[in-house]
Amino acid sequence: MKLPSRVKLVDVGPRDGLQNEKGEVPAAVKIGLVHRLQDAGLKEIEVTSFVSPKWVPQMADNTQVMAGIQRKPGVRYSVLTPNMKGFEASVASKPDEIVVFGAASEAFSQRNINCSIAESIERFAPVVEAARAKGIYVRGAISTAVGCPYEGDVAPERVELVAKLMKQIGVQHVGVADTIGVGTPRKVQAAMEAALKHYELDDVSGHFHDTYGQALPNTLATLEMGVWQYDSSVAGLGGCPYAKGATGNVATEDVVYMLHGMGIETGIDLDKLIDAGKYISDFLGRKPNSRAATALLNKRAG
Numbered sequence: 608m609k610l611p612s613r614v615k616l617v618d619v620g621p622r623d624g625l626q627n628e629k630g631e632v633p634a635a636v637k638i639g640l641v642h643r644l645q646d647a648g649l650k651e652i653e654v655t656s657f658v659s660p661k662w663v664p665q666m667a668d669n670t671q672v673m674a675g676i677q678r679k680p681g682v683r684y685s686v687l688t689p690n691m692k693g694f695e696a697s698v699a700s701k702p703d704e705i706v707v708f709g710a711a712s713e714a715f716s717q718r719n720i721n722c723s724i725a726e727s728i729e730r731f732a733p734v735v736e737a738a739r740a741k742g743i744y745v746r747g748a749i750s751t752a753v754g755c756p757y758e759g760d761v762a763p764e765r766v767e768l769v770a771k772l773m774k775q776i777g778v779q780h781v782g783v784a785d786t787i788g789v790g791t792p793r794k795v796q797a798a799m800e801a802a803l804k805h806y807e808l809d810d811v812s813g814h815f816h817d818t819y820g821q822a823l824p825n826t827l828a829t830l831e832m833g834v835w836q837y838d839s840s841v842a843g844l845g846g847c848p849y850a851k852g853a854t855g856n857v858a859t860e861d862v863v864y865m866l867h868g869m870g871i872e873t874g875i876d877l878d879k880l881i882d883a884g885k886y887i888s889d890f891l892g893r894k895p896n897s898r899a900a901t902a903l904l905n906k907r908a909g
């Protein structure tokens with residue numbers, strides 16, 4: 608077992624987390640969160656999405672949020688773009704990276720982006736081409752990589768197919784996403800292995816929701832495969848509006864606590880990260896959904 612010595616975390620809280628909030632989160636609060644995350648040492652932040660405001664009204668302030676960020680050198684700012692309309696709208700915001708998001712299950716593809724898997728690839732192809740022509744890095748998300756809220760279990764072969772199709776259209780990196788957090792270590796390893804049939808180890812990442820408390824074991828199981836890039840969400844924010852009942856991503860604080868305890872570097876200051884999580888949790892009027900943050904905040908309070 609050779610674990611990586613360093614892990615890159617992409618905090619997806621401002622996007623994946625806040626897209627699911629019922630109450631309004633003002634752009635200034637989102638910007639404040641991004642600033643706190645970059646001050647804590649995050650090197651990539653998924654800021655927002657350029658999707659239809661009818662589908663996800665929480666992200667309608669995408670341009671305003673991107674414009675309000677005081678960028679820190681060395682930090683990458685990514686955004687979701689499901690189609691050319693979204694990509695074109697994002698360009699003025701100068702994202703470092705865009706994310707096209709497909710799914711390994713047909714039903715989720717239909718519910719989330721209103722088209723089949725094959726149609727999604729057709730829509731992504733010009734987006735990928737246009738982004739790469741502008742030197743913008745392209746990541747692909749493969750949702751429902753182990754389980755789907757509408758279809759149940761998803762076979763690794765489905766992940767392999769989407770990874771292959773994404774590779775064919777020039778997507779540079781794929782994230783294996785357990786959208787509803789049903790995966791357990793061996794299943795998540797199988798989904799990751801399927802993606803690795805078409806992508807190098809340096810070009811894959813894990814995106815694990817924590818609905819069943821499996822996100823840390825799933826992270827460890829894929830670390831053991833050599834995977835060193837993960838999405839996580841400060842304070843465990845989030846869920847997906849088209850995956851009812853799914854809770855947030857694994858909390859960044861919990862992943863950082865585990866990795867640092869294993870001697871794996873992240874470049875993240877856990878204390879500052881906890882402050883970032885507390886900032887957004889205070890605004891939302893609840894406690895951070897992170898065991899490590901809760902323990903360390905209790906310790907601080909004495």
Ligand SMILES: CC(C)(COP(=O)([O-])OP(=O)([O-])OC[C@H]1O[C@@H](n2cnc3c(N)ncnc32)[C@H](O)[C@@H]1OP(=O)([O-])[O-])[C@@H](O)C(=O)NCCC(=O)NCCSC(=O)C[C@@](C)(O)CC(=O)[O-]
Pocket residue numbers: 623626656657658659660662663687689690692693694696708719720721748749750751784785786787814846847848849
């Ligand atoms: C993909 C569409 C747009 C297709 O939606 P559609 O209705 O099929 O699109 P359309 O092309 O037929 O257009 C319909 C209307 O939407 C507008 N429109 C069309 N595109 C855009 C755009 N980009 N930005 C703004 N407006 C747009 C378009 O202009 C038109 O406006 P109208 O003429 O009716 O006024 C829609 O289904 C959509 O926005 N879906 C987004 C759903 C979403 O954001 N889900 C959450 C993110 S994915 C996720 O969280 C999972 C992930 C990534 O974290 C990994 C995991 O855990 O699984």
